[in-house]
Amino acid sequence: MANRTVSKTAGTKRSFIDRMGGQKFIVLIIVIVMFIFFCAMSPQFRKYTTVVSILDYSYYIALMAIGVTFPLLTAGVDLSIGTGLICYSLIGGYLVVHQDWPVAAGMLVTVLMGVIFGVINGCLVALMDLPAFLATLCTCMITRGFGALVVGGFGIPWPTAAAPGGWFRSIFKIKIADWNIPIGFLWILLLVVIMSFVLNHTKMGRYTRAIGSNKEATRLSGVNVKFYHVMAYVICGLFAGLASIAYSAIFATVQPGSGAGFELDAIGGAIVGGTSMTGAVGSITGTLVGVFVICLLKTGLPFIGLTANWQQIITGFVLIAAVLFDILKRKKEGN
Amino acid sequence: MKKKVLAVLLGGCMVAGLVAGCGSKDNGTAADGGEGGEGGGSSYHFEVVVKSFQSTYWQAAIQGIDAAVEELGVTVNTTGPNAESDIADQVQQLNNAISQKPDGIALAANDQSAVIPSLQDALDAGIPVVCFDTGVPDAPEGSVIATIATDNESAGAVAAENMYEVIKDTIANATEQVRIGEVNQDATSANISGRGMGFINKMKELIEADGKTVAVVGNQYYVDQVENNGDEGSADVIIEVAVPAQTTVELSSTEASNIMTKEDTIAIFGSNQVTAEGVLTANQNLSVLAATPDEGIVGVGFDAGATLKAAVADGTLIGAVTQAPVDQGNLAIKALYDYCEGKEVKDIATDSYWYDAENMEEADIAPNLYD
Numbered sequence: 001m002a003n004r005t006v007s008k009t010a011g012t013k014r015s016f017i018d019r020m021g022g023q024k025f026i027v028l029i030i031v032i033v034m035f036i037f038f039c040a041m042s043p044q045f046r047k048y049t050t051v052v053s054i055l056d057y058s059y060y061i062a063l064m065a066i067g068v069t070f071p072l073l074t075a076g077v078d079l080s081i082g083t084g085l086i087c088y089s090l091i092g093g094y095l096v097v098h099q100d101w102p103v104a105a106g107m108l109v110t111v112l113m114g115v116i117f118g119v120i121n122g123c124l125v126a127l128m129d130l131p132a133f134l135a136t137l138c139t140c141m142i143t144r145g146f147g148a149l150v151v152g153g154f155g156i157p158w159p160t161a162a163a164p165g166g167w168f169r170s171i172f173k174i175k176i177a178d179w180n181i182p183i184g185f186l187w188i189l190l191l192v193v194i195m196s197f198v199l200n201h202t203k204m205g206r207y208t209r210a211i212g213s214n215k216e217a218t219r220l221s222g223v224n225v226k227f228y229h230v231m232a233y234v235i236c237g238l239f240a241g242l243a244s245i246a247y248s249a250i251f252a253t254v255q256p257g258s259g260a261g262f263e264l265d266a267i268g269g270a271i272v273g274g275t276s277m278t279g280a281v282g283s284i285t286g287t288l289v290g291v292f293v294i295c296l297l298k299t300g301l302p303f304i305g306l307t308a309n310w311q312q313i314i315t316g317f318v319l320i321a322a323v324l325f326d327i328l329k330r331k332k333e334g335n
Numbered sequence: 336m337k338k339k340v341l342a343v344l345l346g347g348c349m350v351a352g353l354v355a356g357c358g359s360k361d362n363g364t365a366a367d368g369g370e371g372g373e374g375g376g377s378s379y380h381f382e383v384v385v386k387s388f389q390s391t392y393w394q395a396a397i398q399g400i401d402a403a404v405e406e407l408g409v410t411v412n413t414t415g416p417n418a419e420s421d422i423a424d425q426v427q428q429l430n431n432a433i434s435q436k437p438d439g440i441a442l443a444a445n446d447q448s449a450v451i452p453s454l455q456d457a458l459d460a461g462i463p464v465v466c467f468d469t470g471v472p473d474a475p476e477g478s479v480i481a482t483i484a485t486d487n488e489s490a491g492a493v494a495a496e497n498m499y500e501v502i503k504d505t506i507a508n509a510t511e512q513v514r515i516g517e518v519n520q521d522a523t524s525a526n527i528s529g530r531g532m533g534f535i536n537k538m539k540e541l542i543e544a545d546g547k548t549v550a551v552v553g554n555q556y557y558v559d560q561v562e563n564n565g566d567e568g569s570a571d572v573i574i575e576v577a578v579p580a581q582t583t584v585e586l587s588s589t590e591a592s593n594i595m596t597k598e599d600t601i602a603i604f605g606s607n608q609v610t611a612e613g614v615l616t617a618n619q620n621l622s623v624l625a626a627t628p629d630e631g632i633v634g635v636g637f638d639a640g641a642t643l644k645a646a647v648a649d650g651t652l653i654g655a656v657t658q659a660p661v662d663q664g665n666l667a668i669k670a671l672y673d674y675c676e677g678k679e680v681k682d683i684a685t686d687s688y689w690y691d692a693e694n695m696e697e698a699d700i701a702p703n704l705y706d
Contacts, residue, residue: 044596049620053592056620057585144417153394154706157641180620251584252619252642253612257388257417258583298586303593307554308580 023274024286038300055182059246064266067239070232075279076132080139081240082262087147088113088244093156103165111241118237122230148256212279272322382432385415395705399664439671443468467667490687491533505628516594516603518610547571587613601628611636654691
């Protein structure tokens with residue numbers, strides 16, 4: 001198990017697809033095909049504003065997905081990122097709107113909250129040996145209740161773009177002569193590059209994979225497994241905090257009680273992008289591409305006139321296909 | 336074996352979460368009413384089940400409930416699911432409320448048919464039920480003593496009438512087909528589907544009265560309810576009905592953008608707070624909402640909340656319809672109290688109001704415009 005990644009790169013008969021990056025290459029092609037398909041089917045979809053909308057709604061999912069890739073690589077999961085995102089945004093926004101804190105301070109609190117809940121998740125999973133699914137399901141409930149409690153059940157409107165303090169909205173979108181420029185995408189790309197580097201070229205990344213591959217063997221080889229295991233959840237929490245800022249910047253109001261289900265878009269994106277639920281295998285670039293499959297489905301299906309129920313059915317089938325692909329691939333590799 | 340232990344743990348955890356979740360929400364109302372009641376000798380305890388704690392709408396209703404609690408010296412315990420789509424959760428909460436054997440239950444049902452067996456249980460247990468916000472038309476005879484709700488058909492019609500005022504000249508002078516959009520939260524709850532149909536029927540009636548033809552397209556649930564639906568190809572006006580997969584602002588906004596990017600769209604109506612915010616979110620990228628159809632698309636919202644109020648105040652939306660949530664919560668508790676005191680209670684239709692930048696501050700409107 002431990003040398004699964006090694007054997008992959010050392011293989012002698014590598015197909016064209018594998019050389020191009022394996023599953024993520026296929027998924028990238030799927031994204032392009034889907035985009036062309038939706039463009040062909042719907043004249044409304046082929047508009048610049050639609051592209052901006054898709055990007056707008058992809059930021060928070062992409063950020064959550066980059067983060068959650070780390071727990072997934074340790075063969076864990078973090079289900080608290082969706083409700084957590086809303087909780088952090090509510091509390092940060094509450095300080096800004098009702099306590100007159102500067103927006104920058106509110107944003108900092110938002111990110112810090114994410115890190116704190118990352119530490120809590122990490123401790124529960126890595127130090128106290130709770131199953132990740134269980135531990136993060138509990139923090140998912142805690143964050144949902146906690147956020148609503150702090151704001152007293154009322155929605156929080158972060159400052160609008162035109163209002164004082166609205167500058168933070170232009171982190172993700174700037175307006176030049178009536179054109180909305182989705183610059184948030186550049187930040188996402190930058191973070192993908194940074195986190196890919198962290199995952200592939202630092203101890204943090206290598207040990208994250210090693211924990212997911214064989215935790216005991218990693219521990220026996222002298223790695224401080226507990227520390228790196230906690231850190232995987234802290235990274236996830238940090239990105240949930242960043243996602244929280246993206247969400248606050250794109251949407252006008254944050255409603256308490258919402259957020260459940262966001263994590264599934266992010267986890268689904270990571271899995272479609274080739275991250276294995278059983279750990280060790282996956283990449284940040286794959287996750288990003290996978291997120292766009294989910295986002296395109298969410299935006300595109302309504303545009304081609306498919307109603308609510310069909311959208312959910314199709315999204316479900318896409319996830320089954322992605323997981324099946326992962327299982328078949330591993331069977332073929334003899335794992 | 337390990338799996339079984341995990342399953343039991345998980346089950347336990349979920350129950351604990353549920354209990355903790357409900358408990359935390361009770362605090363406000365239960366504590367408020369705890370004192371006064373005992374002394375008066377008429378200390379009733381009521382259970383309230385609202386639709387969700389997600390929308391600030393329900394926080395406004397709870398304000399009304401709290402006011403009644405203070406005034407009458409009763410105790411109230413309020414519960415509700417996390418989202419209005421959590422139908423099964425709400426039925427369970429209703430069943431829990433019945434098993435507490437309270438003196439009465441106030442219910443805002445998320446699904447009209449799912450709660451019927453529970454209402455029968457309440458009837459058998461002799462617990463009176465007041466429905467507020469949403470009625471349950473097929474409730475067992477005698478179980479529901481009163482319904483306190485907005486007349487949603489007419490609330491939807493109010494939106495249609497006010498929108499039509501602004502767009503009628505454009506419709507009258509149009510040489511080609513024009514489109515009116517409507518984004519609805521869901522197709523199960525009577526008040527939202529009633530509101531959606533109220534809008535559609537009124538708009539259709541107004542347009543046809545002026546000698547034009549109308550076709551309703553989109554979500555099948557709504558289209559099927561339209562009488563004498565016109566032909567999509569030849570109609571002068573298309574009313575397009577969209578329902579998002581889940582009631583999130585993001586998905587509502589996607590549905591709204593789909594309609595708002597069509598060249599022939601002249602107006603759009605978001606039939607509750609979330610869908611109206613969806614229309615506004617879509618407009619952030621499209622920037623098409625305007626005061627008249629000549630300049631862009633005319634937008635109308637429903638309910639309130641800080642974002643909607645700001646959009647009405649600055650003219651992004653020409654206006655919106657608000658209900659009276661504070662009154663509804665208040666009247667529901669009062670009706671239960673009166674019933675327990677042996678007085679007669681009857682159904683009350685609470686008002687819905689059209690508000691725009693002009694009349695937002697007026698005395699009968701402002702209290703219902705919650706943040």
